[in-house]
Amino acid sequence: MLILPAPAKINLFLQVTAIHDSGMHELNSAFAYTEACDLLSFENSDEIHVTCSQQHLSGNKNLVHKVLQALKTRYDIKQGLHVHIDKQIPEQAGLGGGSSDAATALMAANSLWDIHASSDALIDLATPFGADIPCFLYGKASLATGIGATLTDYPHSLPGQTLLLARPDTGLSTAEVFRHFDSTLTDHAGLATMRRDPPSIGENDLEASACKLNPEVSKLLTELRKQTETVWMSGSGSTCIALFDSHHQALKVSDLLQQKDLADWTHVGNICDIHPMMLSST
Numbered sequence: 001m002l003i004l005p006a007p008a009k010i011n012l013f014l015q016v017t018a019i020h021d022s023g024m025h026e027l028n029s030a031f032a033y034t035e036a037c038d039l040l041s042f043e044n045s046d047e048i049h050v051t052c053s054q055q056h057l058s059g060n061k062n063l064v065h066k067v068l069q070a071l072k073t074r075y076d077i078k079q080g081l082h083v084h085i086d087k088q089i090p091e092q093a094g095l096g097g098g099s100s101d102a103a104t105a106l107m108a109a110n111s112l113w114d115i116h117a118s119s120d121a122l123i124d125l126a127t128p129f130g131a132d133i134p135c136f137l138y139g140k141a142s143l144a145t146g147i148g149a150t151l152t153d154y155p156h157s158l159p160g161q162t163l164l165l166a167r168p169d170t171g172l173s174t175a176e177v178f179r180h181f182d183s184t185l186t187d188h189a190g191l192a193t194m195r196r197d198p199p200s201i202g203e204n205d206l207e208a209s210a211c212k213l214n215p216e217v218s219k220l221l222t223e224l225r226k227q228t229e230t231v232w233m234s235g236s237g238s239t240c241i242a243l244f245d246s247h248h249q250a251l252k253v254s255d256l257l258q259q260k261d262l263a264d265w266t267h268v269g270n271i272c273d274i275h276p277m278m279l280s281s282t
Contacts, residue, residue: 006104008095031135035269045082092171094235103136161243166263168216177236180209202232210237
């Protein structure tokens with residue numbers, strides 16, 4: 001049995017730059033990884049079989065099953081894999097847990113099935129299944145433009161402070177957050193011209209919509225901003241991010257959030273610029 005990590009991501013910033021007639025959104029964003037991970041176990045099998053510690057995520061509707069089936073079809077692979085996902089990253093959290101699972105599964109199968117496709121080839125295959133999958137396959141902190149598949153190296157140093165992730169007890173649907181954001185605009189075509197300055201860490205165009213749809217996110221952000229200066233929301237929510245000068249301080253605030261019932265899941269650790277799969281392969 002092979003056991004591999006699937007890390008949560010955070011958006012360092014997120015701007016919506018265009019909305020297509022189809023409803024697809026173009027973004028300007030930056031991704032980094034965290035030490036919070038799902039764990040995927042791989043065993044040989046005749047077919048693709050996906051199970052999960054959260055039973056409702058088992059089966060062929062799981063993104064892992066879909067991308068592995070696509071990989072198998074594209075490269076005419078005859079064998080399968082049994083993949084078990086030990087979920088540690090919460091759902092509807094803006095952390096890309098399902099996409100990260102899919103990316104780790106693709107990287108594992110690419111090796112186990114002796115395909116040895118390039119990262120670009122895997123990104124091309126995976127992009128139709130989820131806009132967040134490419135940032136995990138890229139393997140490094142990245143800038144993303146377009147629908148998420150156009151990636152380049154993040155050109156700046158990542159924050160060195162201790163990271164606190166905190167999610168309230170209710171999540172957010174990405175589609176609903178984007179729909180609400182769209183409804184607040186009077187001119188879709190004017191999105192790009194709204195941009196005057198380069199984005200800074202912590203900008204997130206979706207934060208206001210997320211707070212409107214889920215007041216628990218607003219309460220969590222308000223409390224975190226009482227505790228530290230740099231606070232924002234990841235992706236479409238509902239996980240909020242705060243940076244602290246010490247690990248001890250971050251743990252203390254994590255405990256406070258749970259005591260006040262503002263968060264039902266927290267993680268304290270570091271922001272990472274390299275995917276753990278890349279580290280293990282060097």
